[in-house]
Amino acid sequence: MLVPASGTYSLKFTDNSNNFVGLLKIGETNSYTFDSGPPDGIIDFEADFVNIFPQIIQIQAATFEIETVSSSGLSGTWSNGSFVSQAVFDLIDADPNGVVRVQGLASDDILTGQGNNSNIFTGLGGNDVLNGDAGNDTAAYLSNQSVFSLALGKDSISITDRNGSEGTDTLVNIENLAFADKTLDLNAFSSLTQLNDTQFKALAEMYVAYFNRAPDAEGLFYWADKLAEGQTLDQIAEKFFDQDETRAIYTDPSNTDAFVKAVYANVLGRTPDADGSAFWTGKLDSNEVTKGAFVLKIIQGAKNGGGAADVAYLSDKTDLGIYFSAIKGMSDGADGKQVMATFGDQATSNKTGAKTAIDGHYADATTSGGGEFLFNLVGIVDNPFADVV
Numbered sequence: 001m002l003v004p005a006s007g008t009y010s011l012k013f014t015d016n017s018n019n020f021v022g023l024l025k026i027g028e029t030n031s032y033t034f035d036s037g038p039p040d041g042i043i044d045f046e047a048d049f050v051n052i053f054p055q056i057i058q059i060q061a062a063t064f065e066i067e068t069v070s071s072s073g074l075s076g077t078w079s080n081g082s083f084v085s086q087a088v089f090d091l092i093d094a095d096p097n098g099v100v101r102v103q104g105l106a107s108d109d110i111l112t113g114q115g116n117n118s119n120i121f122t123g124l125g126g127n128d129v130l131n132g133d134a135g136n137d138t139a140a141y142l143s144n145q146s147v148f149s150l151a152l153g154k155d156s157i158s159i160t161d162r163n164g165s166e167g168t169d170t171l172v173n174i175e176n177l178a179f180a181d182k183t184l185d186l187n188a189f190s191s192l193t194q195l196n197d198t199q200f201k202a203l204a205e206m207y208v209a210y211f212n213r214a215p216d217a218e219g220l221f222y223w224a225d226k227l228a229e230g231q232t233l234d235q236i237a238e239k240f241f242d243q244d245e246t247r248a249i250y251t252d253p254s255n256t257d258a259f260v261k262a263v264y265a266n267v268l269g270r271t272p273d274a275d276g277s278a279f280w281t282g283k284l285d286s287n288e289v290t291k292g293a294f295v296l297k298i299i300q301g302a303k304n305g306g307g308a309a310d311v312a313y314l315s316d317k318t319d320l321g322i323y324f325s326a327i328k329g330m331s332d333g334a335d336g337k338q339v340m341a342t343f344g345d346q347a348t349s350n351k352t353g354a355k356t357a358i359d360g361h362y363a364d365a366t367t368s369g370g371g372e373f374l375f376n377l378v379g380i381v382d383n384p385f386a387d388v389v
Helices: 197-211 217-228 233-241 244-249 256-268 274-285 291-303 308-327 333-343 351-365
Strands: 008-014 019-025 030-033 041-045 048-052 056-060 063-067 075-079 082-085 091-094 099-103 110-114 118-122 129-131 138-140 148-153 157-161 168-172 176-178 183-185 374-378
Touching: 197 217, 197 233, 197 244, 197 256, 197 291, 197 308, 217 233, 217 308, 217 374, 233 291, 256 274, 256 291, 256 308, 274 291, 291 308, 308 333, 308 351, 308 374, 333 351
Parallel strands: 048 082, 075 110, 099 118, 110 129, 118 138, 129 168, 138 176, 148 374
Antiparallel strands: 008 019, 008 041, 030 056, 041 048, 056 063, 063 091, 075 082, 091 099, 148 157, 157 168, 176 183
16 A cells, blocks of 8 residues: 555655645645646655656545646656656556556656566556566556557567557566456466477477367467476377367277377378388377377377478478467467368378468458457567568
């Protein structure tokens, strides 16, 4: 809580030459107007300090509110009940639970929290920098999630309102996003930036092969985070097998022969040869290889001694999955299935057509006034179509 619900406290301003001391009465509106322009100043609530440059100050019960007639942006640091500012700002509010709400102006703002406060930043318009420092901090937005694009990099996170009303914000030490209709926990993706290109591709390869669709960005990134946290591909493969989507694809895994054929079709786009079918059926029936790990075993076999056509098909399929999710940032499952249907099997594979389908879905996803939430990676995995015009 920034100020008590009742009481009278000292209010002091200094502008390097003049001092003003007044009484702040909580529960009433106290207005102080400076005719000579923004002064340097200090508001002292016991141990809470705020350095300010506003022209009009208002303080109300359980709310510390600063309003300004200037159109300049907000820049400063919120720390344990204080805000240190280098420019004018619009609103600071602390509720009785210690949650600090800071709202910027329509211009470019820099909002920074310090200590363990739970800050909620609303940058409004302009291209803002929101830095929560320690604590569990939230960047809040007035529009629905579907109009935003989120870009996650090794050293930065940015979010763009594609309609333009809330600009592009740089997020630092922000744990949550709150949109008008949904929330997103960024902690679920906090470790994946530790992966290198090879590690990320290996996961995407398995994801595409397992579900025979382009991965949804949020799902792929969730599992990438688990990989970065120490889970192995084998462990993740077992968890993939225990999914409703997997059960819908492989409806009767107890039928080993049918299961082997289905996995070959999804992973390599062909039917198994007789020797391969017999070999893997024996491994599965003897429990030497689990059904959860089988997809990964087929991938490893194709890449280590498999035919060139298998290797090329698997590589193309992985490229399309990465382009759809990590590069374009899309998560629509139906679109992901349509992309792989366009790509086809080994005999009819159409990589160019599948990429064109992805680009079409991306155009739909970024349509003005609507579209879908996009979540892409920057500098973590290479764009497999970077050289394609």
